[in-house]
Each structure stands twice: as C-alpha cells, then as structure tokens.
Amino acid sequence: xxxxxxxxxxxxxxxxxxxxxxxxxxxxxxxxxxxxxxxxxxxxxxxxxxxxxxxxxxxxxxxxxxxxxxxxxxxxxxxxxxxxxxxxxxxxxxxxxxxxxxxxxxxxxxxxxxxxxxxxxxxxxxxxxxxxxxxxxxxxxxxxxxxxxxxxxxxxxxxxxxxxxxxxxxxxxxxxxxxxxxxxxxxxxxxxxxxxxxxxxxxxxxxxxxxxxxxxxxxxxxxxxxxxxxxxxxxxxxxxxxxxxxxxxxxxxxxxxxxxxxxxxxxxxxxxxxxxxxxxxxxxxxxxxxxxxxxxxxxxxxxxxxxxxxxxxxxxxxxxxxxxxxxxxxxxxxxxxxx
Amino acid sequence: xxxxxxxxxxxxxxxxxxxxxxxxxxxxxxxxxxxxxxxxxxxxxxxxxxxxxxxxxxxxxxxxxxxxxxxxxxxxxxxxxxxxxxxxxxxxxxxxxxxxxxxxxxxxxxxxxxxxxxxxxxxxxxxxxxxxxxxxxxxxxxxxxxxxxxxxxxxxxxxxxxxxxxxxxxxxxxxxxxxxxxxxxxxxxxxxxxxxxxxxxxxxxxxxxxxxxxxxxxxxxxxxxxxxxxxxxxxxxxxxxxxxxxxxxxxxxxxxxxxxxxxxxxxxxxxxxxxxxxxxxxxxxxxxxxxxxxxxxxxxxxxxxxxxxxxxxxxxxxxxxxxxxxxxxxxxxxxxxxx
Numbered sequence: 001x002x003x004x005x006x007x008x009x010x011x012x013x014x015x016x017x018x019x020x021x022x023x024x025x026x027x028x029x030x031x032x033x034x035x036x037x038x039x040x041x042x043x044x045x046x047x048x049x050x051x052x053x054x055x056x057x058x059x060x061x062x063x064x065x066x067x068x069x070x071x072x073x074x075x076x077x078x079x080x081x082x083x084x085x086x087x088x089x090x091x092x093x094x095x096x097x098x099x100x101x102x103x104x105x106x107x108x109x110x111x112x113x114x115x116x117x118x119x120x121x122x123x124x125x126x127x128x129x130x131x132x133x134x135x136x137x138x139x140x141x142x143x144x145x146x147x148x149x150x151x152x153x154x155x156x157x158x159x160x161x162x163x164x165x166x167x168x169x170x171x172x173x174x175x176x177x178x179x180x181x182x183x184x185x186x187x188x189x190x191x192x193x194x195x196x197x198x199x200x201x202x203x204x205x206x207x208x209x210x211x212x213x214x215x216x217x218x219x220x221x222x223x224x225x226x227x228x229x230x231x232x233x234x235x236x237x238x239x240x241x242x243x244x245x246x247x248x249x250x251x252x253x254x255x256x257x258x259x260x261x262x263x264x265x266x267x268x269x270x271x272x273x274x275x276x277x278x279x280x281x282x283x284x285x286x287x288x289x290x291x292x293x294x295x296x297x298x299x300x301x302x303x304x305x306x307x308x309x310x311x312x313x314x315x316x317x318x319x320x321x322x323x324x325x326x327x328x329x330x331x332x333x334x335x336x337x338x339x
Numbered sequence: 340x341x342x343x344x345x346x347x348x349x350x351x352x353x354x355x356x357x358x359x360x361x362x363x364x365x366x367x368x369x370x371x372x373x374x375x376x377x378x379x380x381x382x383x384x385x386x387x388x389x390x391x392x393x394x395x396x397x398x399x400x401x402x403x404x405x406x407x408x409x410x411x412x413x414x415x416x417x418x419x420x421x422x423x424x425x426x427x428x429x430x431x432x433x434x435x436x437x438x439x440x441x442x443x444x445x446x447x448x449x450x451x452x453x454x455x456x457x458x459x460x461x462x463x464x465x466x467x468x469x470x471x472x473x474x475x476x477x478x479x480x481x482x483x484x485x486x487x488x489x490x491x492x493x494x495x496x497x498x499x500x501x502x503x504x505x506x507x508x509x510x511x512x513x514x515x516x517x518x519x520x521x522x523x524x525x526x527x528x529x530x531x532x533x534x535x536x537x538x539x540x541x542x543x544x545x546x547x548x549x550x551x552x553x554x555x556x557x558x559x560x561x562x563x564x565x566x567x568x569x570x571x572x573x574x575x576x577x578x579x580x581x582x583x584x585x586x587x588x589x590x591x592x593x594x595x596x597x598x599x600x601x602x603x604x605x606x607x608x609x610x611x612x613x614x615x616x617x618x619x620x621x622x623x624x625x626x627x628x629x630x631x632x633x634x635x636x637x638x639x640x641x642x643x644x645x646x647x648x649x650x651x652x653x654x655x656x657x658x659x660x661x662x663x664x665x666x667x668x669x670x671x672x673x674x675x676x677x678x
Contacts, residue, residue: 094434260623
C-alpha cells in the first residue's frame, strides 16, 4: 500500500493540515515543522498525488502540444526545444501527433480541456470551423508556434515568411539564375503556403525575372512530395537551373530525385531549402537553407505561454516575429549565363 | 464561467448523481436518462474534469514515456507509432526527453508517480541505482521498449540484438570483405552496446576473419560521433573495405565522412547501418541496414502495456523478441579480392 498523507502526519507527529500546508508551499509554517514533515515524507517514500493537489491549486502544470508530424526533422527539433524549456520551468508536456487528421485534433483539444491543461501550443494552421469554435471557448492561453492561422486572436511566434521566401529567391537571382522553379507548400496555409509563394513571386517580379508557371508546384512539406514534384520539374523544357523548396524535407527529396536522374547538385541544378533543420548538415552536398531559429522559437514559445499562464506583467499582446537567416552551404552555385 | 455538473443536471432534469453515473459509464442507467444527459452536455458545452474523474476512477489514462533523444530518427519514429496506438486506445502521453541526463530522468519518474500515470514506457538502459530503486517501488506497470537493462523484472520489447549484429557482419563477410571495421555503441548498454559488439566479434571469429583492434570504435549512436570515428578508421593502414555501424545515425555520419574525404560509398568502402530508420531512404547512396520493426515495436509496446494496466488475461510475463531483417539498399558491394 502506498503511504497516505495521514501516515506522513502520524510519522511526523503533526496534523494532516500541517502536512498539507507544507506540501502546498504555504508561508508561515515553522521551519521545524517543515523539516519534520520532509523527513517523514522521505522515510515513507510518500508521493503527494498531483491529481489531488491540482484540484486544490486549480493548476495542473500541464501543457498540451499539438504537433503535425513527429517524424519531420523540423517538428522533432522544435518539440525537443519546447520540452527542454518546459522541463526547466517544471511544466510537463502532453504530446499529440495529429498527422493532418482534423478529427484527431478535435479529440485532443477536448482531452486537453478535460485534463485541465494550463496552456496549449499548436504548430499547424489548418483549422476547421469546429476547431476554431472550440479554441474560442477555451479558458486557457493558446499559442501558435511557427504558424499564424488567419483570424485568430491568439499570439503566434513566427518568422516573416514572406520576407524569408523573398530573400531565398533573391539569393538565387543574385547567383545569376533566371529559370528558378518553386516547390511550395499547401496553399490552404497562410504562413507556410501563401506567404512563401508570394515572397517567391515578388522576388522574381521585382528583379524582372520571368515567372514560368510550369516551374511552380505545390506540395505538403514532406520529402516524398519534394521527390515527386522535382521529377515533374526535371521534365520541363528548358530545365530550370535552380529550385527553391519551402521545406528542407522537400529540398532533400528534390536533391535525391536529381541524384537518381544522374544529375548533380549544384553543378546541374542549384537547390535551396527552408527551415534550417538537422537535415541540412546531414545530406551531401550539404543543403543551403533559409533558416528559422528553431531552438529559439521552441524556447520562446514556452516562455511566452508560461507568462500568459501565470499572468505575468509584461506578457506580450502581439505576435512575436523572429529573425530568419540565410545559411549558405554547398547546394547552390553561380549560374553561368548561356552564350 | 464553465458549466458545472449541477448545471447539466438542471438542464437535463435529473439528479447530479445520475449525471455522474452516465459520465462514469455505469451500467443500469436507462437509455432515456443517458440521452437527456448527453443532450444537456452538448448544449452547455460541458467538459467533465478529467482530474475529478481520475480521483473517482483511480485511473488517469496517462502513459509516461521516457525518450533518450527526440531528434533521433529512430526514437521520433517509434514515438510516433507509440502515440498513434495510445490515441487509438484513448490513452494520452506525457513525453519526457532526457538526453542522457540521469537527474532529469529521476525527476520525471517522480513526476510520473505524482501524476499517477497508469503505466510507463522507457527507451533507454542506463539506469542509476537511484532509478532502479525508484522503479522497483512503483506500483504501475513499466515496459522497456527496444532495450533490456540488466537485472530488471520488467518486460522488454526487443529484437535479438546479438543475432542481428551477427547477421549484419556476416552479410559483409559473404560479400567478400575481410577488413571490416565496427562503429559500436556505448558498452555500458547491454542491448545496443555489448550484445551488438559480441555479435560482430563472433561473426568474424566463426568465419575465420581476423579481428583487428584498430578497426573497432565505440560511440553514442549519434551522427556526429559516426563521422568522428570514421575519420579515425579512414586513417588506419591498411584501410578497411567495409564498416558496420550499430545505428543508422552513426552510419550516415560515417558515409558523410567518407564523402568529405573524396572517397565513395560503396565503391571505396561499404557501409551497413542498424535500425531501419527513415534515414536509410533519405541519403544517397541509400543505406543498407539491419532493420528493427520500428512501427510494430511501438505498437506492441503500447498494446502490451495496456494489457498490463488493465490486467487483461493472457498478459505477457516474459520479454517479447521481435524479428530483425536485413534490407539491402545501395551502400554495400562485393569486395574484389586483392591479387
């Protein structure tokens, strides 16, 4: 039988109320009593029920996290950073992997509600009407990390996706490329779909580079899709000399497709990715990428959420826009103009 | 204000006790009453507190998971499978990423205890005495997934690591290799350290292939370490013609090192990995690997744990040994004997 609070009280020679006051960290408990209770707890191996204490404290120290895909390098890295920061602040994570399953997301949001989580982190932006309505009824803080769904009152932590995509495309133009293909995201996504596409287009237009619609494809951020879309791009005549993919996973898929067609990156075709995930250093040639500050984003997401949960002074009221950064590796090279 | 149970009772025109009996799924509640209560719940948007119900049911539907490293391809894939199976069975995951930090693991096991999780999944095998002692005092089922620490009464789900390593080494020998290097795991680990090393050695000995100690290195399963150890191996004279690395991450690190030394896999050196993670298909050349059934392992881990939690008949009392499988891709080739 697990020891109960009354066993602790008996052992310490104090009342149950005193034990409870010590456990809840109340002030004005004599140090002598605190010590007695702590010794009794150690000796008995007593673990106060978090459940019971939650009812008293009206706080669970739980954060619910909704991840689109745990097996993606971007999300597993940001989750790792979220976990680290949460743990440092004594919060625990309920992790839900939805894999584009709207029903599963709805179910999980209801679980979060029932579990009385203190706050929620969401990392994707396809919200059904039902989810929107549920989110609006929640009484705990919600933060969107790396995405900003339209029409949401909640705070987002994001980079300037438009500008980052503009800068990535501009880099290829500066290298002398004029036939630049685009492997985009899901156009139902504002942040990672539409904003990045408009950034690509405007960079071309502002630099008087012709937009060629055959070169423009839309995918799902995953490696296999990058591979498949690159196959279509390689079939274009004339072939583009550079490709901008809006996720590192799709960029690596594209690189593999180029390799499997007996062509070379960057000699035959330059490829730039987006995210700055671990993949960039893992493949050969190493992938040049427009990087999001993944670790900082995870850390700030949790810190901001905790500010909101604990209603600290100076809690942010607006979106936080983090900086993006071009990291040049080995997958892009200067395009020699044709004679 | 969130609606309370008494609001539901009022709306449904029944007693609070009846609402509570419906919520707890008790038998012998008239269908008519059930319907009334359910309609009232829907209309009010009432979410029963999981916390309060947990106290009554003495069950939290929570599973605590301790993962060594979320950013590893092997662990993020197995976690994804664990999450999927848990969700299908209406369990939720508390996820803890320990990154070889023993203090953090101890802290988390105490959190699990306080949160009254229904069961625990552990995916690493370096257990301190404190952790062993804590595990032995826990009153909930514990399962080790993909590892088997020594002296533990708990059930493990593993492959036969010795035989799998033996078979991987044997495959290289069958291809005609005689100078076979080894990038091993942490020798404090029984399963992934010692067993795989002994498998490698015995395969060499039984095939009368000489063991060359300069070719044998021990790492931490991570990519960077694979890279660094491969550098040492490439400096050996004569250079080995094949390498067996006991994780795909280390194998990919080794491949990258070979590439950065202007050598080719598999023309100059064959490399075989271990795990069968996503990495195998992601790199070029694609990595030949001794595969663990990662998805099945995750699924069976959760299903077995739930059997134990719910004390179902026929719950396993011994370790479950899953099959391993050599998957040949493009990173190994026949070694032409020197004249």
